[in-house]
Amino acid sequence: MTKKNLQVCLSPALFDLYADRKSIVVVVDVLRATSTMCIAFEKGVKKMIPVSTVDQALEYKATNPDYILAAERNGAPVNGFDFGNSPQTYINSDMKGKTIVMTTTNGTKSINIAKKDHDVVIGSFLNLKALANWLIKQERDVLVFCAGWKDKFNLEDTLFAGAITELLDKSGLYNNSCDAAQASKTLWEKGRHDLFGFLENSSHRKRLEKLNIDSDIHFCLKQSKTTKIPILINDQLIALDED
Numbered sequence: 001m002t003k004k005n006l007q008v009c010l011s012p013a014l015f016d017l018y019a020d021r022k023s024i025v026v027v028v029d030v031l032r033a034t035s036t037m038c039i040a041f042e043k044g045v046k047k048m049i050p051v052s053t054v055d056q057a058l059e060y061k062a063t064n065p066d067y068i069l070a071a072e073r074n075g076a077p078v079n080g081f082d083f084g085n086s087p088q089t090y091i092n093s094d095m096k097g098k099t100i101v102m103t104t105t106n107g108t109k110s111i112n113i114a115k116k117d118h119d120v121v122i123g124s125f126l127n128l129k130a131l132a133n134w135l136i137k138q139e140r141d142v143l144v145f146c147a148g149w150k151d152k153f154n155l156e157d158t159l160f161a162g163a164i165t166e167l168l169d170k171s172g173l174y175n176n177s178c179d180a181a182q183a184s185k186t187l188w189e190k191g192r193h194d195l196f197g198f199l200e201n202s203s204h205r206k207r208l209e210k211l212n213i214d215s216d217i218h219f220c221l222k223q224s225k226t227t228k229i230p231i232l233i234n235d236q237l238i239a240l241d242e243d
Contacts, residue, residue, distance in 0.1 A: 003175040005141040006168055008161045008184050012110050013151040024140050025114040026123040026131065026164065029147035030156040031204050032085050033072075033107025034230075035124040035220040039087040041228040041239035042126075044096030048230065048237040050108035051101060054078060060101040070102040075207050078103075086216050087126075106147040114145055115232055122230035122237065125160055125195075125220065130227040130242035132167035142168065144181070155187070155202040156220075159195060162188025163223075195221045 009018040028034050037048055049067075051057050057069050070083035077084025085104050102108055114120050123131050123144070135142055144164060146157035162184035168174050169185070176182070191198030196218060199205045205217055229240040 004139065004173055005178075006144075006165065006174040006176045006181055007142070007178040008144045008146070008158075008165065008180040010146050010153050010158060010161075010180050010184075011148045011151055012106075012113055012145075015113055015145065018143055018145075019117055020141070020143070021117040022141055023118060023143040024135065024138060025118040025120050026135070026142065026144045027107065027110050027114055027120055027147060028123040028144060028157050028160045029104070029107030029110065030124060030160050030220055031208060032087060032216055032220055033102070033104040033147070034122045035126055036070075036085055036087040036090070037102070037107075037122050037230050037237060038124045038126045038226055038228055040090045040095060040100060041230055041237075042226040043090045043093070044098070045090075045100055046097045046238075047099045049099065049101045049235065050111045050232075050237060051103045052109050052112050054103055057081070057101045057103045064099075066099070068098055068100045070100050072104045074105060075204075075211050075213075086213060088216060088219055106149060110145055110147040111232065115235070118143070120232040123160060123164060125163070125223045126225045127227065127229055128160070128163055129167070129224040131229055132164055134229050134240065134242045135164075135168060136171045136173060139173070142174070144184075149204055154204055155199055156204060158184050159188050159191055159198070162186070163192070
């Protein structure tokens with residue numbers, strides 16, 4: 001059996017070096033966009049439309065006033081929008097059957113970069129095991145795409161890349177000769193027992209702490225709390241369910 005390739009791209013600035021037009025791309029923005037997407041579907045959202053700019057989100061709203069708008073820039077909610085980028089805002093909200101148009105600093109931008117030539121699914125610690133199991137069943141090459149922070153490397157997305165690399169490695173189906181995947185796995189092995197503590201000096205943890213949303217960090221680092229796997233089809237995210 002020919003093994004499939006497993007690669008990790010640590011920043012959007014590097015994506016062109018990894019793009020191959022055949023891999024399934026797993027977009028990850030742990031703090032917080034992809035975590036929010038996973039929990040939104042867990043709470044009954046029907047569709048999410050990821051856009052790159054605030055103006056694009058407003059254009060969608062103009063076509064359908066029932067759309068709910070979610071926007072974040074530099075960690076903070078955008079004035080005039082229904083939601084920011086906190087997964088916890090969806091916990092006690094009635095989201096069943098709703099369509100969310102979402103734009104964030106890093107996550108939605110990365111989705112729209114990847115979708116041009118690749119199939120795209122959404123990863124977070126919240127759907128880690130379900131996503132890994134689903135990917136293994138696809139028998140295709142995998143590229144884990146870390147959204148980072150404004151094209152820069154970040155720790156939290158890399159930790160997730162290491163966690164899913166470990167799970168895919170265990171299947172024995174992947175040829176993991178990618179140095180970035182190996183580095184991610186090494187970081188994961190070092191930080192896995194205390195992710196919050198490991199991220200103590202990370203830039204985005206500090207950024208969110210200044211915004212008094214420390215609880216979001218704890219929430220986004222919980223593992224395998226949903227079986228929902230958001231997948232992009234015709235520019236819209238819908239949810240698969242890996243039981």
